[in-house]
Amino acid sequence: MTRLVSLLxxxxxxxxxxxxxxxxxxxxxxxxxPGSRCFELRTYTAAPGKLEALHARFxxxxxxxxxxHGMTLVGYWVPSxxxxxxxxxxxxxxSFPDRAARDKAWKDFGSDPAWTAxxxxxxxxxxxxxxxxxxLLTATDYSPMK
Numbered sequence: 464m465t466r467l468v469s470l471l472x473x474x475x476x477x478x479x480x481x482x483x484x485x486x487x488x489x490x491x492x493x494x495x496x497p498g499s500r501c502f503e504l505r506t507y508t509a510a511p512g513k514l515e516a517l518h519a520r521f522x523x524x525x526x527x528x529x530x531x532h533g534m535t536l537v538g539y540w541v542p543s544x545x546x547x548x549x550x551x552x553x554x555x556x557x558s559f560p561d562r563a564a565r566d567k568a569w570k571d572f573g574s575d576p577a578w579t580a581x582x583x584x585x586x587x588x589x590x591x592x593x594x595x596x597x598x599l600l601t602a603t604d605y606s607p608m609k
Contacts, residue, residue: 496609499602500558501565502537507553508594514541514551517591521553524581529557532572533564562599 509517521539529536537556542548559565572578585591602609 494603494605496602496604496606499606499609500535500560501562502600502602503557503559503565504598504600505555505557506594506596506598507592508548509551509553510590510593511551513589513591514553516585517553520581520585520591521555524577524585528572528575528578528581529568532568532575534559534568534572565599 507517526536535558537558539553539555541554542552557565559568
């Protein structure tokens with residue numbers, strides 16, 4: 464994941480923000496972009512043999528629910544290198560107007576009966592993800608994407 468984060472940062476997608484800083488509160492003199500959207504980089508480590516089922520759940524259910532709840536889908540990737548999780552890892556990037564919108568979107572998504580039904584149906588034979596990591600990002604003032 465470190466390599467992917469480095470590639471995304473090099474592409475101008477942002478830098479890690481301090482946890483207490485919201486997207487619109489760039490400290491004076493900092494390199495954070497004032498008014499930057501809140502980006503969230505999420506990494507899922509699939510349970511053994513479950514990566515394709517995880518892809519199917521995103522493709523068939525989760526993407527539409529993310530959109531319904533105001534999450535902007537930036538992109539989805541899988542690592543290319545086998546030693547970096549090529550066979551069991553899904554990485555994706557979402558954006559939100561700000562941190563408060565992100566928090567509200569995840570709360571609403573988590574309580575949506577359509578999500579609960581999709582999750583439960585997809586996990587009849589066991590959980591799809593063993594681990595989920597989340598990294599919130601704020602764009603730099605020189606990033607082409609804010």
